[in-house]
Amino acid sequence: MNDKPFIYDLEHSDMMSLLEELGEPAYRADQIWQGLYQQYWNTPDEFSNLPKTLREQLGQALQFEALKPIKYLDSSDGQTRKTLFQLHDKRLIEAVLMKYDPSTHKGQGRRTLCISSQAGCAMGCVFCATGQMGFMRHLTSGEIVAQVMYYARMLHTEDENVTNIVLMGMGEPFHNYDNVMAAIDRLNDSDGYNFGARRFTISTVGLASKIRQFADEKRQVNLAISLHAAEDEERDKIMPVNKRNNISKLLEACHYYVDQTSRRITFEWALISGVNDTEEVARKLASRLKGLMCHVNAIPLNPTTGYEGHATNRQSAAKFKATLEQAGIPCTIRMRRGIDIQAGCGQLAVSSF
Ligand code: SAH
Ligand code: SF4
Numbered sequence: 001m002n003d004k005p006f007i008y009d010l011e012h013s014d015m016m017s018l019l020e021e022l023g024e025p026a027y028r029a030d031q032i033w034q035g036l037y038q039q040y041w042n043t044p045d046e047f048s049n050l051p052k053t054l055r056e057q058l059g060q061a062l063q064f065e066a067l068k069p070i071k072y073l074d075s076s077d078g079q080t081r082k083t084l085f086q087l088h089d090k091r092l093i094e095a096v097l098m099k100y101d102p103s104t105h106k107g108q109g110r111r112t113l114c115i116s117s118q119a120g121c122a123m124g125c126v127f128c129a130t131g132q133m134g135f136m137r138h139l140t141s142g143e144i145v146a147q148v149m150y151y152a153r154m155l156h157t158e159d160e161n162v163t164n165i166v167l168m169g170m171g172e173p174f175h176n177y178d179n180v181m182a183a184i185d186r187l188n189d190s191d192g193y194n195f196g197a198r199r200f201t202i203s204t205v206g207l208a209s210k211i212r213q214f215a216d217e218k219r220q221v222n223l224a225i226s227l228h229a230a231e232d233e234e235r236d237k238i239m240p241v242n243k244r245n246n247i248s249k250l251l252e253a254c255h256y257y258v259d260q261t262s263r264r265i266t267f268e269w270a271l272i273s274g275v276n277d278t279e280e281v282a283r284k285l286a287s288r289l290k291g292l293m294c295h296v297n298a299i300p301l302n303p304t305t306g307y308e309g310h311a312t313n314r315q316s317a318a319k320f321k322a323t324l325e326q327a328g329i330p331c332t333i334r335m336r337r338g339i340d341i342q343a344g345c346g347q348l349a350v351s352s353f
Contacts, residue, residue: 069085089137117169165201206245238275290328
């Protein structure tokens, strides 16, 4: 039963071929596409725009439930909702919705969805819960799309929409490059969900060759790079990927990206007490980033069981930001969201094993 194609894995052209095989006219593919991506239907029965026999045939030919929500958690302030999904092979992934209230946040009611690109991750960053669990497998494009459609459907019932999508859940998006891009393209389809490319952000550990490929494709999608250290010696220790993609190689690829796209890069920085939150590190970082159109997004480390590092404190974070800004590098300190529901990077899936 599990070898039936998952409906969200289909391109529009695949849907056309399927309907042709079923002896149906081509416009039925458009109707299904609209049902899926504009009405958010996710069971054959809901397709009220199709004849009953076709609905049954669809149910026989395709799988609709390859991504099963098995656990939900709402943060105590009701602003963060995390869902744990089980895949058809029992692997677990998660996605988190963060609501930003317009009265307390200049983001004017943003609804940011953080989705996963892999079950586990092969990159092994020592501070990361997903890295600590190792790599299980890549997600298919449909499994990525379905996380979005699940939340789109949920928000729709509350008369709301997803406004931003960030690939910052489990996994390294550039390690699963083709499926991630296929998912973005499908969600971007103007005849379907029509989610603007500029409202996506891909966060990568910094695979230089993929950053260059991404630059060449000149997509409008935002790019964030997880840097976390200003010197190779330190980055090697916390991010094993640095041995193959050292900071110079990474920053050369970043310059190439900015030259090709004229888009600003965001650098992510998890502030770890005494490790990368000092003024000295901030000064080194500023000197390395000088001349690059960028912005630093720093967030206090989320504690994980597999890493002994601690989060920075408020004063050190403020000093870090001030030092960067004095050197001309814009920096934002982000608050940690959803700590009480383990919404930090792979934590829910870890605690469910
Ligand atoms: N693999 C991608 C995207 C997923 S991780 C990447 O590494 O960029 C999303 C972000 O969370 C990354 O910036 C990552 O470095 C950060 N992160 C991982 N574990 C963290 C932790 N314990 N505390 C704070 N940030 C963390
Ligand atoms: Fe993978 Fe990103 Fe975690 Fe590193 S921080 S282990 S790349 S998910």
